[in-house]
Structures are given as structure tokens and as C-alpha cells.
Amino acid sequence: MFILSSLNTFASGAGIHWSAAKALNSTAADDFQIDDSAPAIGNDGAGTWLTVWQAHRSTVGNETDWDILFARSTDKAASWSAVASLNTDAGTDSTNDTAPFAAAGSSSVWLAFWVRSDITNSFIAGARSVDGGQSWNAPYALSTPVPTTFGYSVSIMDQPHAASDGRGTWVAVWSQQGGIFWTRSTNNGVSWGAPTTLITTPRTLPDNVQPRVSTDGAGNWLVVWSHFGALNGIYDDRIILRIP
Amino acid sequence: MTTIGATRRDLEPRLATDAKGTWTVTWSRGDCCGNEETDIYFGQSYSNDFTFVKRYPPHPHFDTDTEGDACSALATDTLGNWLMLFWTGDTIDGTFGADYDIFSLCSADNGETWSAPQPVNSTAAADSPSDHDTAADLTTDGRGTWVAAWRSYNSLDNTIGSDPDILFATTAVTGTLRGVVQDAATSALVDCAALVITDVEPDIEAMRIVPANKVGEFEAPNLAPGNYVIRLYSATHESAVKSVTIEEGKTVFVHFPVNLATFTQGIRGVVTDVDNGKPLVGVHVMASIDGTPTDETYTCGDGEYAFRNLPTLKASVSVKLQFRLPNYTVKDQDVVFNPGAISEADTQLSKGIFPGTIAGSAVSSATNEGIPNVRITLLGRSNISTETNAAGLYAIPAIPEGRYSIDASAKGFQSSTVSHSVPNGDSIEVNFVLTPVSAGMVGDVNLDNLLDAVDVQLVINGALGLAVAFNVDTDNDGQINAVDVQRVINAVLER
Numbered sequence: 001m002f003i004l005s006s007l008n009t010f011a012s013g014a015g016i017h018w019s020a021a022k023a024l025n026s027t028a029a030d031d032f033q034i035d036d037s038a039p040a041i042g043n044d045g046a047g048t049w050l051t052v053w054q055a056h057r058s059t060v061g062n063e064t065d066w067d068i069l070f071a072r073s074t075d076k077a078a079s080w081s082a083v084a085s086l087n088t089d090a091g092t093d094s095t096n097d098t099a100p101f102a103a104a105g106s107s108s109v110w111l112a113f114w115v116r117s118d119i120t121n122s123f124i125a126g127a128r129s130v131d132g133g134q135s136w137n138a139p140y141a142l143s144t145p146v147p148t149t150f151g152y153s154v155s156i157m158d159q160p161h162a163a164s165d166g167r168g169t170w171v172a173v174w175s176q177q178g179g180i181f182w183t184r185s186t187n188n189g190v191s192w193g194a195p196t197t198l199i200t201t202p203r204t205l206p207d208n209v210q211p212r213v214s215t216d217g218a219g220n221w222l223v224v225w226s227h228f229g230a231l232n233g234i235y236d237d238r239i240i241l242r243i244p
Numbered sequence: 245m246t247t248i249g250a251t252r253r254d255l256e257p258r259l260a261t262d263a264k265g266t267w268t269v270t271w272s273r274g275d276c277c278g279n280e281e282t283d284i285y286f287g288q289s290y291s292n293d294f295t296f297v298k299r300y301p302p303h304p305h306f307d308t309d310t311e312g313d314a315c316s317a318l319a320t321d322t323l324g325n326w327l328m329l330f331w332t333g334d335t336i337d338g339t340f341g342a343d344y345d346i347f348s349l350c351s352a353d354n355g356e357t358w359s360a361p362q363p364v365n366s367t368a369a370a371d372s373p374s375d376h377d378t379a380a381d382l383t384t385d386g387r388g389t390w391v392a393a394w395r396s397y398n399s400l401d402n403t404i405g406s407d408p409d410i411l412f413a414t415t416a417v418t419g420t421l422r423g424v425v426q427d428a429a430t431s432a433l434v435d436c437a438a439l440v441i442t443d444v445e446p447d448i449e450a451m452r453i454v455p456a457n458k459v460g461e462f463e464a465p466n467l468a469p470g471n472y473v474i475r476l477y478s479a480t481h482e483s484a485v486k487s488v489t490i491e492e493g494k495t496v497f498v499h500f501p502v503n504l505a506t507f508t509q510g511i512r513g514v515v516t517d518v519d520n521g522k523p524l525v526g527v528h529v530m531a532s533i534d535g536t537p538t539d540e541t542y543t544c545g546d547g548e549y550a551f552r553n554l555p556t557l558k559a560s561v562s563v564k565l566q567f568r569l570p571n572y573t574v575k576d577q578d579v580v581f582n583p584g585a586i587s588e589a590d591t592q593l594s595k596g597i598f599p600g601t602i603a604g605s606a607v608s609s610a611t612n613e614g615i616p617n618v619r620i621t622l623l624g625r626s627n628i629s630t631e632t633n634a635a636g637l638y639a640i641p642a643i644p645e646g647r648y649s650i651d652a653s654a655k656g657f658q659s660s661t662v663s664h665s666v667p668n669g670d671s672i673e674v675n676f677v678l679t680p681v682s683a684g685m686v687g688d689v690n691l692d693n694l695l696d697a698v699d700v701q702l703v704i705n706g707a708l709g710l711a712v713a714f715n716v717d718t719d720n721d722g723q724i725n726a727v728d729v730q731r732v733i734n735a736v737l738e739r
Binding site for chain 1: 248254257258260261263265267294327359364380381382383384385386389390392394396400403404405407408410411412414415418467
């Protein structure tokens with residue numbers, strides 16, 4: 001017997017319906033053999049959606065390297081802005097900018113992080129926007145550069161991720177030379193503390209990669225990552241931040 | 245520091261909290277004992293105790309699937325609703341292609357139960373084997389809208405290029421179609437009926453085929469708002485057509501009173517899966533006489549179909565039946581149709597096998613130049629092999645779907661073996677960087693009992709143009725661990 005009622009499809013356990021797939025990057029129809037990849041999408045809870053990604057040899061940036069591109073939406077992703085470069089030196093740099101992540105803080109501030117590398121050094125780069133992701137300041141180094149040829153058994157520098165409590169405090173994490181590093185900002189990303197290791201990887205220990213951080217906005221910050229070695233697994237570490 | 249997953253190869257953790265004490269972690273877990281298929285796992289912690297008491301797949305699908313699943317994204321609206329994304333080459337019981345597609349699982353009870361996988365990329369059922377959709381991310385505004393973005397090779401019907409672009413989809417408010425099929429004369433419920441639901445604006449919703457259950461009921465949830473045509477096919481009753489309008493958040497009920505069919509002549513049969521003998525539902529069956537399509541129908545829940553309205557002819561003719569079902573090989577079958585009689589034509593369909601290709605290059609780590617005459621061998625499959633050409637390039641065509649260990653060997657270089665899956669009908673690129681054998685290299689290092697301490701730098705030039713340098717330990721035989729090599733490959737592909 002049927003019971004006819006208004007159906008909340010999300011609550012029914014039957015899943016949800018997704019709209020037809022559409023191109024997000026406005027260059028999709030015109031670019032040719034440009035690799036747009038590794039998208040990360042964020043929302044500020046105030047109507048702005050921001051997607052960042054890496055693009056290889058894009059005409060939006062320098063056509064010889066990888067750059068970070070972005071697009072914004074303010075209408076619940078019904079439409080997206082034209083593609084633009086997030087790293088402001090995209091037209092002149094020759095470094096590879098990859099693995100981006102972006103998230104919103106408070107007061108229209110967005111922060112973006114990515115891996116910047118060349119044949120000499122690799123480091124985590126960051127950029128800050130104070131206008132809801134419409135424009136970005138020049139890239140800065142969040143981490144200490146390490147030689148690209150550094151000889152540890154995992155990627156040298158990878159997978160930056162960050163979270164904000166919405167009141168000006170941020171924690172950023174990344175993997176570096178087999179260890180997990182983190183740093184903190186208490187002024188909405190204007191400045192950062194010295195990077196600290198959550199776990200390091202002496203040559204006799206396994207690798208630690210793919211970190212993620214989240215916060216409940218009440219002082220609890222949790223970092224999880226993947227741990228290679230004799231005891232493979234997902235590890236977590238809780239960071240308690242007590243902000244004066 | 246605590247461990248959430250351990251002793252297995254656990255990768256790609258994703259983390260979210262509802263800021264009310266619940267924290268959820270999802271990840272990809274590789275099975276043990278040589279089975280390299282990865283599945284999605286999740287764990288939850290309550291009341292901020294960070295114990296993560298649950299550590300198992302969110303849905304039974306992961307207990308029986310056969311292809312690897314890659315954890316991709318997790319988000320919550322902090323209202324008890326959670327959504328996770330993963331990408332996989334699994335066909336989800338034959339419903340979707342073997343290319344990589346994005347799927348979502350949702351929970352509306354704070355992670356207690358999760359829905360079955362649903363496709364995020366609307367192209368999942370009909371895209372080609374090379375239209376891979378991967379690397380999805382997800383977020384929500386916490387007010388009912390969820391947006392996913394991912395990397396895709398799909399050209400969206402040639403409206404964009406086939407190079408990788410960023411696609412997106414949003415959750416949409418939908419409606420539901422429900423109904424019942426009854427015998428018009430007796431009100432008995434008709435249990436063998438297939439409902440073909442087609443939207444009037446075909447860009448909104450792909451065609452769905454929904455079977456009636458054993459008591460004649462059918463349901464099609466999550467239909468995008470719009471106008472639809474429903475065609476009913478039954479092996480026992482007359483066909484019928486109705487039009488409905490689906491509105492946001494509402495359920496439309498459709499009653500199909502249908503007449504028992506008079507069946508004095510025609511063709512009927514049952515379609516089953518050749519591997520397991522199970523009836524196949526929704527198989528499109530086209531009947532052609534003298535090359536002209538004459539009638540069509542669909543199989544119902546018991547796999548049955550019937551043609552009752554073939555033209556009355558004076559003599560026996562050969563009718564060509566063509567059976568089509570996504571992910572199965574199209575099958576043609578000739579049946580003799582005798583006017584005034586009923587011909588039986590049961591058939592079995594087999595999962596489609598569309599050969600793929602492994603191609604790539606072998607270059608020297610010392611010179612970055614191609615190496616000619618490198619022997620590329622697919623181990624364990626009758627050792628199919630080829631050699632690189634003068635430029636160091638190779639291709640092995642006609643590869644059946646499956647996972648392969650691929651070995652590259654050349655005189656003067658260390659050999660290299662990697663594992664890769666070839667999706668059905670797809671082409672994959674596998675590039676080797678071979679290290680010249682010289683003093684100080686692995687082949688010459690023989691520090692008894694100390695081999696495990698020897699590090700060898702492995703540089704992979706990925707298909708994306710990225711170079712990733714890793715150091716991997718040699719094992720006790722002085723060989724590079726194949727798992728480490730695979731990890732490097734995965735790191736490149738992940739970028």
C-alpha cells in the first residue's frame with residue numbers, strides 16, 4: 001500500500017539527485033589539451049562558492065608551467081565566473097604550482113594553499129583574499145623550502161589543507177619529507193607561526209602523507225593522515241589550541 | 245596520536261565534523277591477502293571523545309564489488325546530513341560503465357545509515373570507456389545546497405574538449421514517481437511490467453527503466469522536475485502510455501489499469517545473465533523483419549518479454565531479435581516466426597568485453613631519453629610482450645579488462661614492474677623510467693644483510709607532465725618493492 005506524502009529525498013535513504021554535469025572552467029570549450037585537474041571547492045556560508053584547481057600550460061597563466069586557477073559563484077553554482085589565475089605571478093613565473101586548497105575564514109577572507117616547486121626547491125605557498133575570493137595577494141611561503149631532490153621515501157612537499165574556526169584562527173597542515181607539518185595563524189591568515197612537526201619521519205620510520213584538518217570551532221582541531229609502513233593506517237592527532 | 249585504521253593499506257582520509265561532537269573520517273582501505281581492491285571505509289567519533297568506534301564500509305555494496313574505490317570527499321551540513329564522494333571503475337551491478345565515475349553516498353541520520361551509491365556525474369551511465377571522472381571535491385552551504393567539482397575527460401557531447409576539464413554538479417530538489425499496475429478487469433496486480441520513463445526535455449533526465457515489483461508497484465525517486473512520458477511494457481498485458489509532470493518535493497502517483505493481452509501469435513522469451521542465470525530487467529528487445537525494425541519491448545522483472553503484435557504474414561519468416569542492455573554485449577538472434585503460432589526465444593547475455601590498450605614509454609633516468617628495445621611484458625597473462633621502438637615508445641593493444649603486472653626489462657638497465665588496472669575498453673598510459681646499471685646502483689650493491697638500508701631514488705615522469713621523485717627502499721633481495729613503485733605511480737596519477 002502506498003502512502004502518498006511529500007518526500008524529503010535526502011532523508012528517505014534513497015539518496016539524492018544531482019544536476020546534469022556542466023563545465024566549471026569557462027575555458028573548457030576553447031582550451032586544447034590543457035589539463036585542468038585537482039579541484040578543491042569551498043563555501044563561506046554567506047553565499048560565495050570558490051573552486052580552485054591546477055592547470056598545465058594554461059593560456060590563463062604562463063604557458064610553460066602549472067598554475068593555480070579559480071572561479072567563483074554567488075548563485076548557488078548556477079553560474080561561475082570566468083577563469084582567473086590565483087597565483088598573481090602566473091604570467092611570469094616558471095614554477096609548478098599544484099595541489100591547491102582554499103577555504104573561507106571570517107570577514108570575507110579566503111586563504112589558498114598549494115605546492116610550489118621547481119627543480120631546486122619545493123615549498124607550500126599561500127595567498128590571501130580579503131574580498132571574498134575575487135582578488136588575491138601575492139603568493140608567500142608558508143613552509144621552509146626544501147630541496148626538490150631531498151631523499152626521503154615520499155613526495156617532498158604535498159597536500160596542503162587548512163581549516164578555520166571562523167574567528168580568525170587557522171591551522172594549516174601538509175606533508176613534508178615523510179612527516180606531517182602544521183602551523184597556525186591567529187590573525188585570519190595575515191601571519192603564521194613557525195611550522196611544527198606533528199610527526200616526523202626519521203629514515204627508519206614509515207611515511208606520513210595526505211593530511212586533513214578540521215575544527216569544531218570550539219577549540220578542538222583534529223588532523224588525520226595516512227601512514228605507510230609496517231603498520232599502515234589512518235592516524236589522527238588532536239590539537240588543542242588555547243587562544244588568549 | 246591514535247590509529248583509526250591499521251594493518252591495512254589505508255589511504256586518502258577525509259575528515260569533517262558537525263561541530264556538535266561528531267567527527268567522521270572516510271578513507272580507502274586496501275584488502276589484505278593479496279587482494280588489492282580498495283573499498284570505502286568510515287569511522288565516527290561521538291561527543292568529542294575521538295575514539296572512532298565505527299570502522300567499516302558505509303554500505304553493503306563495498307562487500308561485494310570487485311573494482312577499487314577511491315575516497316574523494318566528505319562534507320556535512322551540521323544538521324545530521326552527511327555526504328561522501330568516491331570514484332571507481334566499478335559498474336555498480338552493471339548499471340554504469342567501467343570507466344571511472346563519481347558516486348555519492350548520503351546519510352540523513354548522522355551516519356547511522358547510508359544510501360546506496362548514486363552517480364554524481366550525470367554522464368556515468370552512457371559515457372565512453374575513456375571518459376574518466378575522478379578527483380572530486382564537495383562542499384555545502386549548510387542550507388540545502390551541495391556542490392561537487394571534479395576532473396573529467398568527458399566532452400559533454402562535444403560541447404567542450406576531451407582534455408581534462410573541471411565539471412560540477414549541484415544537488416537538486418526532486419520529485420518522485422510512484423504507481424501500480426493492475427489488471428483492468430480483475431484489479432489483480434500485474435507483476436511483470438517494465439516502465440520506461442523518458443523526460444520530454446532529454447537534457448534534464450536520462451531515460452530510466454523501472455520494473456514493477458511482485459505486487460505490481462513501481463517507484464522512481466529523485467526525478468528532476470519536468471514533464472515525463474511513461475511507457476509500460478508487459479509480457480502478459482497490453483502496453484500503455486501516460487504523461488506526468490514531476491514537481492519539486494512532491495510524489496506523483498500513476499495508476500496503470502491494463503488489459504490482459506490476447507496472445508495467439510508472436511514471440512516470447514526470457515533473458516538471463518549467462519554467468520549467473522539471473523533474469524535481466526530492462527533489456528531492450530528490437531524485432532526486425534527483412535531488415536526493418538517492426539516492434540520493440542523491454543524485459544520485466546522476471547526477464548520476460550513478448551511480441552504480440554507482429555504483422556500477420558502468409559508464410560513463416562525469420563525475425564531478427566536484437567537484445568541491448570548497458571554493459572552487456574549486444575546480441576542478435578534469429579527466430580522463425582510462424583503466423584498463428586507462438587515462438588519461444590529465450591536468450592542469455594554476457595557482460596561486454598571491449599579490449600583496451602596499454603601504451604607508454606621507457607626512458608633512461610640518466611639521460612631522460614627513450615630507450616629502444618625494452619621488453620614490455622604483461623606478467624601472468626601468457627606473458628604477452630612487445631618491445632619499445634627507437635623512440636622508446638610501445639603499445640600493447642587488445643588487452644582484456646583486468647589488473648596487470650607490467651614489467652619493463654632492458655639490457656644495461658634495472659628492470660621495473662608495476663601493477664595497473666585496464667578498464668573495459670580503455671587505454672592507459674604506463675611510462676617507465678629505467679635506471680642504468682652501474683657501480684653504486686642496486687644491482688651492484690651487495691652489502692650482506694644490509695640491503696634493506698639501500699635507498700634507490702625513483703623518478704616517474706607522469707602522464708600529466710609532472711615529475712615526482714621518491715626514494716624507495718630495496719628489499720632483502722635488493723629489489724625495489726613493487727608496492728612502493730605503485731605508490732609512486734598513484735602519486736603521479738593523483739596529481
